[in-house]
Amino acid sequence: MQISLTVNGTHHTLDTHPGELLRTALRRLRYFSVKHGDETGESGADAVLLTHTPDQPTSYRLVNSGVMLAAQAGGAAILTVEGLSGPRDDDLHPLQREFVACGAIQCGYCTPAQLLAAKRLLDTNPNPSEAEVREAIAGVLCRCTGYLKPVQAVLRAAAWLRGDEPPTFDLAVLDALDGGEWPTGDGGSDEDRDGIDPLDGPVSGGTDIQTRTRVMPAAVAHPQTAVVNKPEHKVDAVKLSKGRAVFADDMELPGMLYGGLLTSPHAHARILAIDTSRAKALPGVHAVLTYQDVPRVVYASGGQSYPNPPPYDQVSLDNKVRHVGDRVAIVAAETPELLQQALDLIDVTYEALPAVLTPQKALAPGAPIIHDEPDAVSIHDAGRNIAVHIHVEHNDVDRALAEAAHTYTSEYHVQQVQQASIEPHVALSWWDEDDRLVIRTSTQVPFHVRRMVAPLIGLPVRRIRVVKPRIGGGFGGKQEMLIEDLCAHLTIATGRPVRFEYSRAQEFSSARSRHPQTLRYRSGVDAQGKLVGMELEIIADAGAYGTHGLTVQMVSGFRGLSTYWLPSARFVCDVVYTNKPVPGAFRGYGAPQALFGLEQHMEEFALALAVEFKRRNWIKVGQEMPMAEVMGEGREGFAQTIRSSGLEECVQEGAKAIGWERRDDPAWKTDPDRPHIRRGLGLALCMHGTGIAGLDMGAASIKLNDDGSFNLLIGATDLGTGSDTVLAQIAAEALGMDLEHVLVYSSDTDFTPFDTGAYASSTTYISGGAVLKAAEEVQRQITRHAARHLLPGADPDLLWLEGGQVHSPDGRAVSLETVALHSLHQADQHQIMATASHMSYVSPPPFAAQYAEVEVDTITGQVTVQKLVMAVDCGIAINPVTATGQVEGGMVQALGYAVCEEMVYDEAGRLVNPRLGDYRIFAAGEVPELQAILVQTYEPSGPYGAKAIAEIPMDGVAPAVANAIYDATGVRLRQLPFTPERVWNALQAHG
Numbered sequence: 001m002q003i004s005l006t007v008n009g010t011h012h013t014l015d016t017h018p019g020e021l022l023r024t025a026l027r028r029l030r031y032f033s034v035k036h037g038d039e040t041g042e043s044g045a046d047a048v049l050l051t052h053t054p055d056q057p058t059s060y061r062l063v064n065s066g067v068m069l070a071a072q073a074g075g076a077a078i079l080t081v082e083g084l085s086g087p088r089d090d091d092l093h094p095l096q097r098e099f100v101a102c103g104a105i106q107c108g109y110c111t112p113a114q115l116l117a118a119k120r121l122l123d124t125n126p127n128p129s130e131a132e133v134r135e136a137i138a139g140v141l142c143r144c145t146g147y148l149k150p151v152q153a154v155l156r157a158a159a160w161l162r163g164d165e166p167p168t169f170d171l172a173v174l175d176a177l178d179g180g181e182w183p184t185g186d187g188g189s190d191e192d193r194d195g196i197d198p199l200d201g202p203v204s205g206g207t208d209i210q211t212r213t214r215v216m217p218a219a220v221a222h223p224q225t226a227v228v229n230k231p232e233h234k235v236d237a238v239k240l241s242k243g244r245a246v247f248a249d250d251m252e253l254p255g256m257l258y259g260g261l262l263t264s265p266h267a268h269a270r271i272l273a274i275d276t277s278r279a280k281a282l283p284g285v286h287a288v289l290t291y292q293d294v295p296r297v298v299y300a301s302g303g304q305s306y307p308n309p310p311p312y313d314q315v316s317l318d319n320k321v322r323h324v325g326d327r328v329a330i331v332a333a334e335t336p337e338l339l340q341q342a343l344d345l346i347d348v349t350y351e352a353l354p355a356v357l358t359p360q361k362a363l364a365p366g367a368p369i370i371h372d373e374p375d376a377v378s379i380h381d382a383g384r385n386i387a388v389h390i391h392v393e394h395n396d397v398d399r400a401l402a403e404a405a406h407t408y409t410s411e412y413h414v415q416q417v418q419q420a421s422i423e424p425h426v427a428l429s430w431w432d433e434d435d436r437l438v439i440r441t442s443t444q445v446p447f448h449v450r451r452m453v454a455p456l457i458g459l460p461v462r463r464i465r466v467v468k469p470r471i472g473g474g475f476g477g478k479q480e481m482l483i484e485d486l487c488a489h490l491t492i493a494t495g496r497p498v499r500f501e502y503s504r505a506q507e508f509s510s511a512r513s514r515h516p517q518t519l520r521y522r523s524g525v526d527a528q529g530k531l532v533g534m535e536l537e538i539i540a541d542a543g544a545y546g547t548h549g550l551t552v553q554m555v556s557g558f559r560g561l562s563t564y565w566l567p568s569a570r571f572v573c574d575v576v577y578t579n580k581p582v583p584g585a586f587r588g589y590g591a592p593q594a595l596f597g598l599e600q601h602m603e604e605f606a607l608a609l610a611v612e613f614k615r616r617n618w619i620k621v622g623q624e625m626p627m628a629e630v631m632g633e634g635r636e637g638f639a640q641t642i643r644s645s646g647l648e649e650c651v652q653e654g655a656k657a658i659g660w661e662r663r664d665d666p667a668w669k670t671d672p673d674r675p676h677i678r679r680g681l682g683l684a685l686c687m688h689g690t691g692i693a694g695l696d697m698g699a700a701s702i703k704l705n706d707d708g709s710f711n712l713l714i715g716a717t718d719l720g721t722g723s724d725t726v727l728a729q730i731a732a733e734a735l736g737m738d739l740e741h742v743l744v745y746s747s748d749t750d751f752t753p754f755d756t757g758a759y760a761s762s763t764t765y766i767s768g769g770a771v772l773k774a775a776e777e778v779q780r781q782i783t784r785h786a787a788r789h790l791l792p793g794a795d796p797d798l799l800w801l802e803g804g805q806v807h808s809p810d811g812r813a814v815s816l817e818t819v820a821l822h823s824l825h826q827a828d829q830h831q832i833m834a835t836a837s838h839m840s841y842v843s844p845p846p847f848a849a850q851y852a853e854v855e856v857d858t859i860t861g862q863v864t865v866q867k868l869v870m871a872v873d874c875g876i877a878i879n880p881v882t883a884t885g886q887v888e889g890g891m892v893q894a895l896g897y898a899v900c901e902e903m904v905y906d907e908a909g910r911l912v913n914p915r916l917g918d919y920r921i922f923a924a925g926e927v928p929e930l931q932a933i934l935v936q937t938y939e940p941s942g943p944y945g946a947k948a949i950a951e952i953p954m955d956g957v958a959p960a961v962a963n964a965i966y967d968a969t970g971v972r973l974r975q976l977p978f979t980p981e982r983v984w985n986a987l988q989a990h991g
């Protein structure tokens, strides 16, 4: 059938069929800003504005093009983000301009739909309240930003459009602790700060809005820097605001096939037979592959290091399934509809096996053995379903606890949650003109993918190129070689380009998640309240495969036993197979689990004296982290000493912002008009890592161009965090150039140097270190060439780069353009460029104080978090806007972990909430007031004093909320999430 559509003012006549979705049709017309987030419209990423009466501008409605048939849109006028402004970068709609300026775009996958939702609002309501803005964009889920900056951007754009002066904002960024000596200090020691007041700051603002007007920063640059420590716009923000075709799926290849996965309906079963004949017989189906068709190569899917941490317990396709959602067969077909038909026609005969869904049952004598295959490698005890066993000890814990003045033991449970990035896993693969396989994929680890996929598909690394375009969020879920082997198998089988994507249900059941754990802390103190030893025992649920099982749990042990200084410590852990979907890497990587237990354990131990008890024992500048050396992260560890910490200042600043003294005010804690409501405040301290010591490595290449601009090539992977921008700022600072003249390209295994990838909060610190080294070498080459040829008589060691010029102390200067042209064309001709690598044997921890304010409804058990404040010591913030964006978005993601998110199974091991709506991630109208405070220290080992910030916001919300609930009600909740049912039951049990 034929339909006509007007899209962004252009008329289209389109052949379609009755089942085609409007989203598919629009993308066929190359309106790639229209995204796939799910199949039910709950993500909102597919939203467009549509009307059948285009002569009435206010008649446009926001519709989900992924649940609407193209045929239903026949005759309609549609607006996508491509039509919001002209094609040029400097031609932006006020909404786009403010999204760029406010830092409202992280990964940018939700941005086109958010912009359209905001436009629809402003077209009908030019002066909306904040609540109306939140309501208007509530149908477009964002997993990155926490919505604060997008809401600010809409409010500012509304003011511009009305002709009003938009509100000005400041940014809560504190100067580096050493004041005028930046960057020579180390953040000082706690001993230096004995005079700091206890937690008695004034009540903060008393605002009744959720979005504090503290987003647009005043310039916070330190006088010694021009680009670093400044709120530069993200280098990719404009193209993301315009909805350009930058994501993995935003391209059409001639002859491209649609690839898809048939998954297991059983939690545990053996495949007795697969009949693919009916599927293969369908015209337009080009490949149906099962375990009989692909080589059996055992591997571990976690993209972490070489060699991959054990166990090696997966193959591309197997004759046994170990969880609902496990791989059974793959298909390539000419259309999405044919693909689905073919998947439905595959006839599988299963022998159902008994399944175990909890580690306790999996460990019980006689439990079914999940990995009984003979070729799995390095499983600790397959007969007992133990994937990994860890036992690490520092000094004599038993003796320390036996001699302690007091000991305390407590146990905690954390649930399985999903990363839920709005862009699902998606990959495209094709043969290029040199008979090499290109894989364009949404991954955090392109170099690991290339290395890991090679043996599975039987190609040498040199015949594989992995391209990482923009990524629509990852949060650890894309730190995995997850679908690339399947996509590649189909291209190899068909010779055709293949696009392979997970559905939202497959994201939940066939991708990765966070490890559930049971944690038992036991600790002892001396008579002065100093910790003398601590033991942490963890039983972790690995699900069906052991990927990241060792390393996530090692981080749990390390964070659990290093945040406070311990003379003795022991970590014992079993990572146990079950027949559930597979946990892996998820932002925080073991720390959120450990700190949920630890930050309650410490409070329970000390009760009213908790803050003082923590202060007495938290790790301080100059102290060693003994567990770093004995644990490492799945391999050799290295001795480490704390060299910078702003934890005391974080505690103080956060206390002021949350109004901590209200904890002691009975009148505040109850509400005479609502006597069933109790209010409380909670605190959790956080310490994270900055890369993996001795393991993470990054490299960068910088090249000078004819006009004095630079190409910066990095293997680092920006998954929405702003790392491309931060790395460009580091280069620009060192090269004395503005950000506009540094052109960033990341990452492509053919063209950019190696990088371990985006994980472990390593990019600013490790990849940034490589960028700084490369920039310094380029700087040396420039000054030498200038001194020799263009500034005769000058001492190259006394020249410096600033404002796009090489300066001499005698007042002479020459532009970088002149140096470039001269070096390329005139004398001593050579390309000024450098490549540098960087790794580190230390992982300097960022620190943070996370505060939460809650209301507990004692009748319903509903916990309402009113406000979250996180004060973070991230070293020097290279970009305060992207840094606060990380904190805000991280806190909201962590709030989901605390109060509502959980993967729930029925007795057969089927996930009962594999949709975004049922799983429930926060929408714009549901988040509490957020405040991020950057407490800057100077980390001497980091580029320009930087440490990490990406993961620590995930760590403290759950324990802070738990401690706030206790403060409000006297009830201690040791199991996540704090659903009304769980809280109500605890309140009833408490009496």
Ligand code: FES
Pocket: 104, 105, 106, 107, 108, 109, 110, 111, 141, 142, 143, 144, 145, 422, 472, 473, 720
């Ligand atoms: S910026 Fe919204 S999903 Fe990433």
